[in-house]
Structures are given as C-alpha cells and as structure tokens.
Amino acid sequence: MMLFKIASRSIFRNTRRSLTTMLTIAIGTAATLIFGAYTTFVFYGIETSTVERLGHLTVYRQGYFDFGSGNPAIWGIAHYETVLQQISSDPVLSSLTVIATPVQSLAGIVESSASDESRTFLGTGFVPADRDLMKHWDEHGTALLRANGTDFDAADSSQGIVGVGLARILGLCAPLKLGNCPKLPTGAPSDKAASADVAALPSQNFSDLVARDTADDPATANKYARIDLLAATAGGAPNVVNLAVRHAEPQGVRELDDAYVGMQLPLAQQLVYGRGEHRVTGIVLQLHRTEDMQQARRRLAEIFASRHLDLEVRDFAELNPFYTQVVNLFGGIFSFIAVIIGVVVLFTVSNAMGMSVVERTDEIGTTRALGVRRSGIRRQFLLEGAMLGFLGATVGVILALAAAYFVNRAGISYVPPAQAEPVPLRLYMFGAPLFIVKVWLTLIVVATLAALLPANRAAKLQIVDALRHV
C-alpha cells in the first residue's frame, strides 16, 4: 500500500514531465489502437466480402484447384447431389454450416448482339436463393454495403447477372441503367477483327442453339438485356446459351469485374454439360463462424476418406490469395508501427524514470537506510513505470474509443482493398475488446520494462553515496 502511495505521489512530483510521458504513451496507445482498428476492419471487410461470395470452404474434385481452372468442365463432381446430401446430413457439419450449395465454374466468350461487342468471360453457376442467403453473412458486424439480391424470376432459369465492368464493355450501361458509366471515346480501337473470328465459326449451329436456349418466358425476351454465352462442353463441343441480364454487380477485383457472368446453376450446367450428366465443379460451404473452418475441413476430409470420394477441400484464403496478401501487408505495417511506438514509449519512460532516480537519490538512500531492500527500491520504480504506463495507456484507450466513435458516425466512406464500391469507413474497435486489452497491456508492460534500467540503477546505489547526494 505504501509502495502504491509513494509511487502514485512520486510520479506527480514533476507534473510536467509525467504528463509529457503519459501523453506520449496515450498518443502511442491511441495511434496503435486506431490503426489496429482500421486494419481489423479491412481484414474483416475482405473476409466478409470473400465469404459472402466464395463461402468458407469449397469442395472440389481432387486436382481441380491446381489444374482445373483452364477447363473447369472436365473437373465436374459426379453425383454431386449425393455428396451434398452427405454433407447436409452430417451432424457435425450441419451445426457449423449456414449453407452448403453447388456451384459450377465456367469460362468462354460472351457476346452482346445489341452492341455487337464480345469478350472472354469467367462465369459461375449458382443457386440464386443460396447465393442470396450467403450474402447475409456478417459474423464480424462490418455492415458492408451489399449488392442487391439476385431477384431472379423463379420460372426463368436464363436470368443472370454480369460484372459492372463487363456490362460497360458490352455496352449494357443504358439497358441496365448503370450510373457513372463512361462512354466509349470516339475513334477508340474496334474489336471487329476479333468479332470476325467468332463470326467465322459455324453460325448456323449457334443460331439454333441460341434459339433453343432463349428465355422460357417469352415476355422476358425483350424485358432484359440479353447476351450470348459460348463455351466448350465437357465433351469438347461448342455450346451457346442466351442469358437475360437482370442487373450488374461490382465484383471487387477489376479483372473479375470486367469478365464476370453469374447465372443460375441449370443454365451453367446446360452450357457446360449439354445433354450429358449435369455435374458441378464445387460445393461451397458457408459456416456460421470462420474459427470453425478447420474443424469443418477435418470433418469433410473424414467423410470423403470414409466414403472413398476423390474430393479435396480448399478454404477462402486459398481461393482468394489477395486476402492473405492484404492481411500480410497490413499485418506487417501494423507490426512496424507498433514497434516504432513501443520504442518511442520505451525511451520516453526510461528517460523520465532515469531523471526521477537522479532527483530522488537522497530519498532512495533514506528508504534503504530505513531497511528497504534493493528489490524494494527496484519494485518502487518499476511500479512507477507501470503506473505511468497504466495512466497513459488508459487515456490512450479513451482517446481511441472517442476517435472511433466520431469516425464511425461521421459518415465517411471510401473504397477499401478488395472492394469495388465505397463503404462506410469504420474503426473496428468497439467489437474488439480483446485487441484493446492486448494493446493496453502491451503498453503498460513496455512502460514497466522501460523503468527496469533506471530501477536497477536506483537499487544498486550505495546508501551513503545516495544520502550525500545533493
């Protein structure tokens, strides 16, 4: 108790110095917390947008991940409904999963007959209701702005979506009523030469195929912009379907945005497998919590091993390397800033405590003469360092929380990494108490450690020399 009394009163003997030291710690704490909160928000934002789109885990046919992207059609999972049923009925997985849904990846050429523009596309076939459900995943409460639901007509399986970039390239801005859509500059290079290659293909057959794949509901044929999708089937034959574009969705990554076509699973299967067995390239699992990912992955591996299924599981970080890159980049920057702040705090506190030891040399001699051990003197100064750290870090936490409160309510929006649209800037602090406690504790520990050297110097003072000190 007396130790606390002396420590707490001693740190305010030189008020200006102590306040300066505490302010340094407070600013260091606040800066670390604010940048950490921003970094956490970026991490969670990327994680959320990735998991909304790709789920946590995807089941592929063994080898697809490494070799299948060139020709997804031949890597389809046969009897996928059975696999899906096995996953859905597993008690462990069912408790962890929000949804397990099939997807079909595909690639080919897209053409807009209205604008006579064409280009390659990357497509995904999905179950619209499942996709809409996946878009509600927000474990971390990031409240990211979400794209609209698919809102497809249940009776019309030819309805789909495109990336905003692809819509622009295909000249669909007006029909899709897209804002901020630049016009093609006059005199821009034309791709008619490329179109000529497509035109050289046996168009008569395509026309037949397109005619066969037009909308089920003739009423929609003129209601929505339409595009033709050309792809090779699993057997290698060319196939074409016609897609009614309901709307355009930003895809986050520019390259994907300029090439993305999303369609309903039956249409994708029809394009890829034609009249053959309809398969899927993947089964996506979205979990309630990201931390359950390894448990779910282990369980899937057990199921596949026990049933001798030639399947593999990949997580969203593997499927989206950008996530890991951003996490590593921001993690590195955060660590660098944290180390710099730690060093500044270390030297500031060490300097303040060193001056305190010099000023209180006589007092140290007196307390030692009264019977306080060297360890008691050491404890005294370490406690003072810890108290400076405690007060500074606590003020820093309050400053950071206040900053987060105001920033989160200021309505600032920006385009974060891996997002194509602006989102409200939020400092993810109120939902991360553990992070706050960690930073707070670390700064206190750093301040305490900073006092170690002066404390040792104080403890080693000779009593008579200390008493003689003026």
Add this chain to the structure above:
Amino acid sequence: MSNHVVTLTNVTKTYQVGAEKVRAVRGITLSIPAQRFTMIVGPSGSGKTTLLNLIGCIDAPSSGEVEISGRNVGHLSDSEVSDFRAAKVGFIFQSFSLIPVLSAYENVEYPLLLTGVGARERRRTALAMLEAVGLTAQRHQRPNELSGGQKQRVAIARALVKRPAIVLADEPTANLDSQTGASIIALMRRMQTESSTTFIFASHDDHLISHADEIFTVRDGELIESANA
C-alpha cells in the same frame, strides 16, 4: 555474555575520492554498552558520521569487523543487512531525510510497515509518537509544509517509533530550540528505559553531551579518547 550492543574491532574505512584515497576511519576498536546514551564527538571531518554509518550498517568497513547486537554484520547478505536495519536500527539524519511525498504521519508510520506491524497497531503507535514529539496537529502535512524544527521532530519520531535496539543520531537537536530539545532528550531517556534502546549520537550540542553516559572522541579518523561521563 557481553552486554555490548556495538563492537568495532580494528575498523578502517577508506574512500576513493578521484585518484586519492581518503582514510575516514583508521583502525578504530570500541565497544558500546547496551541501553546507554553514547556520544561520539570530534571536529568536522574527524570521522564521526562515517563511524555512525558503519555502526548503522549503511556502510561497510574496508577492513575490520563490526558486530551489532551480537551479529557480525560483515557476514550478512545485503538483504539480511536491510532486514536487520529495519528491525534493529533507527536513524536521525542531520538533514532530516524525510520522504517528501509522505505526510508527517506516513513518514512515521513507514518503519512500522517495514517490520510488518498490523494496521491498527501501526496507527496507534505512529499517532502516539507524533503526540510525543508534539506534532499531532501537523500529522497531515508534508515535509515541505513543516519548519526545520518540525522536520527534525518527525525524523526523531520516525527513528523511535519502532523502538529499535539502537538509535543513531547525527546532530539530533541541531534544529530544535532549547525547550523542544530538552523534551526530545527526555523522550529518548524514557525510551532508553522502557525499550532498552541504545542511543549513539554524533553531536556538538553541549546540552546533549551533558546527558551522555559515555563519550568517544575521534580526530582524523582515530579514536583518541573514551570516557564514561
């Protein structure tokens, strides 16, 4: 068994001042009986304070042996010597050496904390000691709010409060008026009787010297005279 509370045997203390070695105490051998008023006298720079420091175990001899209450302190570790000081020795420094961030009461209470006295007993004893030195009204004041004489009395109360075996005092009455000085000497006398405390003073105060039971005279670091008063 000897009733000497302090025994110094051929004690020498040499300080290194720059390139020069200063011999502050030169081969002093003396014994101080328990429960006495012992005075160490001598001119400035004669080695009185160094002798008190050696007896109080806040300094170690360059050679020779120091035995306090039957224990050769040269054989104790630093922590053991600290505990020994906390339990057995009280200091009254010439410059008071009060802890500036503590009130008068807290300064007096501090030595009791170091010896593990319980809170209630601590409070009772500290208040009684402050009353004995006439500072009850000033108990909440910090040293910078006290006069020189009041500081001296707090320092005396702090040294006496734990009823140590030995009290070492460097000019304890230097800042006190004659009436207060007399009352302090009376208090010390009472403790000498009640608590078997041995008082060892370094002083020039004739009034204090007149109360001495034993006087050691030092000059140039050597003991030149030992006399019973």
